[in-house]
Amino acid sequence: MAEAMEKKNRNELDIAQVTTCRSTQQMLRKAAEDGVETAFHRAADMKACPIGADAACCKHCGMGPCRLSSKEPYSKTGVCGATIDTIASRNFARMVASGSASHIDHGMSMLEVFRGVLTGEIKDYQIKDEQKLLDVAASVGIETGGREIHEIAEDLYDELEKTYTQVQGEIPFVKRVPARTLEKWRELKIVPRGAMREVMEIMHRTHMGVDQDYENMVKQCCRTALADGWGGSMVATEISDILFGTPSPLVAEVDMGCLKERHINIVIHGHEPNMFESIIASANDPGLLNKVRAAGAEGINLLGMCCSGTEVMSRHGVPHAGNFMSTEAILITGAVDAMAVDVQCAMQSLSSLSKCYGTYFFTTNPRARIEGAEHIEIDEYEPRICTDRIVCRAIERFKNRRVKVVIPQNKSMGVQGFSQEYIGYMLGGTFRASYVPLNDNIINGRIRGVAAAVGCNNPRVRQDHVHVEVVKELIKNDVLVLQTGCSQIALAKAGLMKPDAAVLAGDGLKEVCEAVGMPPVLGLGSCVDNSRILMACAEMVKTGGLGQSIADLPVAACAPEWMSEKAIAIGQYVVASGIYTVFGATFPSIKGTRFHTFLFEELEKQGLGKWGFTTDPYEMAHLMIQHINKKRVALGIMGERERKLFDMSDRRAVESGEAAG
Ligand code: NFS
Numbered sequence: 001m002a003e004a005m006e007k008k009n010r011n012e013l014d015i016a017q018v019t020t021c022r023s024t025q026q027m028l029r030k031a032a033e034d035g036v037e038t039a040f041h042r043a044a045d046m047k048a049c050p051i052g053a054d055a056a057c058c059k060h061c062g063m064g065p066c067r068l069s070s071k072e073p074y075s076k077t078g079v080c081g082a083t084i085d086t087i088a089s090r091n092f093a094r095m096v097a098s099g100s101a102s103h104i105d106h107g108m109s110m111l112e113v114f115r116g117v118l119t120g121e122i123k124d125y126q127i128k129d130e131q132k133l134l135d136v137a138a139s140v141g142i143e144t145g146g147r148e149i150h151e152i153a154e155d156l157y158d159e160l161e162k163t164y165t166q167v168q169g170e171i172p173f174v175k176r177v178p179a180r181t182l183e184k185w186r187e188l189k190i191v192p193r194g195a196m197r198e199v200m201e202i203m204h205r206t207h208m209g210v211d212q213d214y215e216n217m218v219k220q221c222c223r224t225a226l227a228d229g230w231g232g233s234m235v236a237t238e239i240s241d242i243l244f245g246t247p248s249p250l251v252a253e254v255d256m257g258c259l260k261e262r263h264i265n266i267v268i269h270g271h272e273p274n275m276f277e278s279i280i281a282s283a284n285d286p287g288l289l290n291k292v293r294a295a296g297a298e299g300i301n302l303l304g305m306c307c308s309g310t311e312v313m314s315r316h317g318v319p320h321a322g323n324f325m326s327t328e329a330i331l332i333t334g335a336v337d338a339m340a341v342d343v344q345c346a347m348q349s350l351s352s353l354s355k356c357y358g359t360y361f362f363t364t365n366p367r368a369r370i371e372g373a374e375h376i377e378i379d380e381y382e383p384r385i386c387t388d389r390i391v392c393r394a395i396e397r398f399k400n401r402r403v404k405v406v407i408p409q410n411k412s413m414g415v416q417g418f419s420q421e422y423i424g425y426m427l428g429g430t431f432r433a434s435y436v437p438l439n440d441n442i443i444n445g446r447i448r449g450v451a452a453a454v455g456c457n458n459p460r461v462r463q464d465h466v467h468v469e470v471v472k473e474l475i476k477n478d479v480l481v482l483q484t485g486c487s488q489i490a491l492a493k494a495g496l497m498k499p500d501a502a503v504l505a506g507d508g509l510k511e512v513c514e515a516v517g518m519p520p521v522l523g524l525g526s527c528v529d530n531s532r533i534l535m536a537c538a539e540m541v542k543t544g545g546l547g548q549s550i551a552d553l554p555v556a557a558c559a560p561e562w563m564s565e566k567a568i569a570i571g572q573y574v575v576a577s578g579i580y581t582v583f584g585a586t587f588p589s590i591k592g593t594r595f596h597t598f599l600f601e602e603l604e605k606q607g608l609g610k611w612g613f614t615t616d617p618y619e620m621a622h623l624m625i626q627h628i629n630k631k632r633v634a635l636g637i638m639g640e641r642e643r644k645l646f647d648m649s650d651r652r653a654v655e656s657g658e659a660a661g
């Protein structure tokens with residue numbers, strides 16, 4: 001800690017202004033006493049680079065780097081003559097490539113585990129959900145009638161591998177895309193061939209002197225992002241369900257109050273569920289539990305954070321300790337005996353911060369080592385070697401705890417673990433799972449529409465504030481909200497995943513929630529589980545009455561506090577799928593440039609969705625609601641009273657000129 005204390009005196013953080021998470025607030029106060037810093041401090045110290053924020057710089061070759069002015073008339077170009085639109089679209093495309101590649105590679109890892117299970121080389125995991133296997137196989141055209149499960153599974157593996165390796169044709173899961181939407185993609189030539197090919201092609205096109213037409217670049221952004229949403233991410237979700245079980249609702253606890261003083265606290269933070277699944281087995285191993293007792297601990301307390309946490313909470317009810325901007329704060333409790341990460345969203349600072357508090361910090365994935373972390377690499381063929389070792393090391397830390405333990409006493413319970421399948425059962429009944437009741441309730445206006453609220457935290461945004469406020473405003477206006485990732489955890493901490501949160505909903509949505517006994521906000525899991533939201537939309541189109549394509553649905557999406565390139569990839573595939581998508585925090589392009597206008601207006605005119613932007617949660621909610629209303633009008637399902645209200649708010653929007661984002 002001394003080393004940290006020597007750092008120059010930093011501006012005092014206005015703690016209540018940087019986060020609304022009470023546990024994180026408490027830990028930030030403790031951080032000040034302890035003299036340690038977090039991303040909140042660093043964000044306050046480091047002003048975001050204004051040229052970078054506008055995506056107006058290029059370092060794609062040695063003639064540059066080139067910095068363009070973000071002031072009109074935007075006539076300045078790079079040394080090679082590249083315009084602001086070319087440079088911004090290339091920067092955007094590389095974000096899409098990196099974000100998509102992250103989900104795609106994650107999906108590939110899951111598929112590799114699946115292959116290992118099928119060959120019998122991996123014995124620690126099995127096919128757990130045969131029904132899901134059959135459903136997924138049938139959805140990509142594999143014959144399932146009268147065949148052995150194993151045979152079907154092998155065919156499914158071969159088919160899904162094409163998601164990655166295929167060089168021509170269409171990825172397998174486009175078979176799940178509503179016909180009209182797919183037709184549109186074909187017309188625009190944005191149907192993904194194979195994920196590897198699409199990512200490779202973006203890297204090629206963004207090289208100096210290749211694609212210098214922002215419209216053409218955006219096409220490849222769509223194609224690559226779709227290879228994520230309907231490809232890599234969807235494979236990750238479906239294979240995880242097949243191997244570890246499709247989630248169905250259960251009660252789970254969230255927040256740092258889930259830490260237990262007399263237990264060995266192990267936090268798993270990252271994205272792939274397999275390491276987590278294995279450590280659950282380790283934590284129940286009788287031999288290891290003997291060691292736990294011998295160490296004087298009352299047990300092992302496994303906790304998740306970030307997306308793998310959300311995923312495993314959805315499947316098994318493992319408590320979730322917090323979202324992205326709480327991953328540093330939880331170390332400040334001193335209560336974490338071990339934190340293990342795999343891939344994505346693990347800040348490098350976790351390594352030095354864990355040293356300050358004597359927490360043992362582990363990396364486990366060959367792709368992601370962090371200086372100062374102890375690397376215990378997971379071997380998918382024998383995952384227990386890694387996870388047993390992490391448990392043993394955590395026991396050692398417990399015996400040698402030297403710092404004072406301070407556990408914030410905040411904890412919230414809620415219902416988690418919805419899936420697109422379960423939404424069908426919940427509304428339609430177990431024996432006739434169906435989206436008819438959902439569509440009916442949308443058509444009769446009890447539910448105005450459906451919104452997805454997803455994505456990260458960002459230290460430049462007051463933690464959880466925008467997530468919580470936008471969702472409250474949506475449900476108040478009868479919009480059913482589907483959630484994943486850090487956004488889901490923000491709402492869970494705020495208590496919105498309890499069925500009695502329905503009192504916060506508008507009368508129509510409240511009536512539906514009370515009849516079914518569901519919360520107005522449904523958590524679907526991790527960021528790759530955004531593919532469940534795509535499937536729910538496909539199901540709504542298939543069920544009928546709400547138009548022919550996803551773009552017709554009264555649906556909108558938002559990522560209020562995004563920070564990662566993965567979020568941009570997700571936004572792009574959601575837009576390409578036909579959905580209006582509003583981002584908060586910041587947006588990597590300059591309003592008024594042709595590239596920006598293309599993303600925010602032109603894509604919709606082509607029959608896809610479009611982007612939107614605002615940092616204000618209420619404006620965000622109302623941009624989404626207006627869009628949902630616009631779709632309701634087009635579908636002819638807008639009631640008279642609503643139509644009048646819509647006209648009024650619509651006029652105001654036009655007058656204030658914010659409709660374009
Ligand atoms: Ni998804 Fe953001 Fe990370 Fe998950 Fe959280 S920060 S894009 S929500 S943990 S990936």
Ligand code: SF4
Binds near residue numbers: 061064077079208
């Ligand atoms: Fe500058 Fe063009 Fe090179 Fe980019 S590609 S660094 S804009 S010269």
